[in-house]
Amino acid sequence: MKEGFSLLRWIGRTLRRFALWLYSIRHIFVALFVLANSGLIFHTIYGLPVDVIAIFNVKNYEQINHTFLTNAPYFMLGVFIALSSIGLFFRARISWMISFTLMIIDTLYTAHIHPDQIYNIHYGLISLVILFLVRRHFSRSSVAAGSIFALISVITLMLTSTYGALYFGDGFEPKITSLLTAFYYAIETMSTVGYGDIVPVSEPARLFTISVIVSGITVFATSATSVLGPVVHSGFERLVKGNSKKMNRTNHFIICGLTSLAVNTIKQLSSRKQPITVIVSPRTQQAAKDLLEDLDVVVGDYSDGEILTQAGVMNAKAILALSDDDADNAFIVLSAIELDSNARTVALVNDSKNINKVKSVNPDIVISPQQFASDILARVLNGESIDSDSIVSSLLNSVQGLSEKEISK
Secondary structure (H helix, E strand, O other), X not given: OHHHHHHHHHHHHHHHHHHHHHHHOXXXXXXXXXXXXXXXXXXXXXXXXXXXXXXXXXXXXXXXXXXXXXXXXXXXHHHHHHHHHHHHOOOEHHHHHHHHHHHHHHHHHHHHHOOOOHHHHHHHHHHHHHHHHOHHHOOEOOHHHHHHHHHHHHHHHHHHHHHHHHHOHXXXXXXOOEHHHHHHHHHHHHOOOOOOOOEEOOHHHHHHXXXXXXHHHHHHHHHHHHHHXXXXXXXXXXXHHOOOOOOOOOOOEEEEOOOHHHHHHHHHHHHOOOOEEEEEOHHHHHHOHHHHXXXXXXXXXXXXXXXXXXXXXXXXXXXEEOOOOHHHHHHHHHHHHHOOOOOEEEEEOOOHHHHHHHHOOOOOEEXXXXXXXXXXXXXXXXXXXXXXXXXXXXXXXXXXXXXXXXXXO
């Protein structure tokens, strides 16, 4: 009987861990769901497989039929959705914003141009709802996401400039009649090289050229800033300050995240001369440079086993999962356990309704400030007396894993 009960408990614990793992990688399912929208677009225009080669074999403007001109923006919309979904795999905030905007455009465009594609419209609406519901999960900044945004901007400008040059082809000297010539003129104008071999002579062509020049300068400057800026900045900072020495990551505390609790814990441990390694995301690192200046910092995804290993989890005293995402905190503890680390694990619960989910991964200590504050507030509002015993009792309920004797020390 006991063996059967133990087996059921093991199965239940395994299922909870598996469910928690699935919850922690929900961004992957969202990315795949959004990516499927581009497949529906390609299927609507061309059927499967997509005849992309035929698109780029167009040599003369006269060869481009009306159907292609109508579907070209729709095709590129599918390409942009596919590119933006890549950033969703990295939980990038900018990719979420781009994907959400593109899904709105996709739904409206499909409803207007292809109203018979009811499945596409409904799928787009469902994608919008899913993206809206998980918006808080996409809060990271990454070079990959910035690169995707820059790539989409450059491709958009390149296509607009190329087809614009074809459209206003009669207003140039010599006239632009081929797709290759239009592409050449677009690159020449966007880069502001201007060899002078193709000159706009009509007013519409000149206004179009001005818009391409201004847009080219803006897009290229923005792309270079978003992609190359962080790399150049970090290199210059290393040149000025030199390479910072890494702390001997042994018998130290690892703190994941920079919530208010994490910041105060860092200050308290620092005042006690305790060795600390902080794991932060690239965006958080930039926002808290002053706080992290004299600390041992590892930049990356704190739920990644490789990052935890780099932070010295195998030789740490304790690993404190203090991020603002309960699923991340639970996954940090799970990763530490899977790495077979002897470090004590502490998990923060931001929302008290998730406390059982976090406890299912068996951290040594579970902290729920929300539960502690609500318990004290309820006692005050109910007119109950607040003494040391009641405070310890509330604290024990919110900090599970410590005994009353340990707290009183």
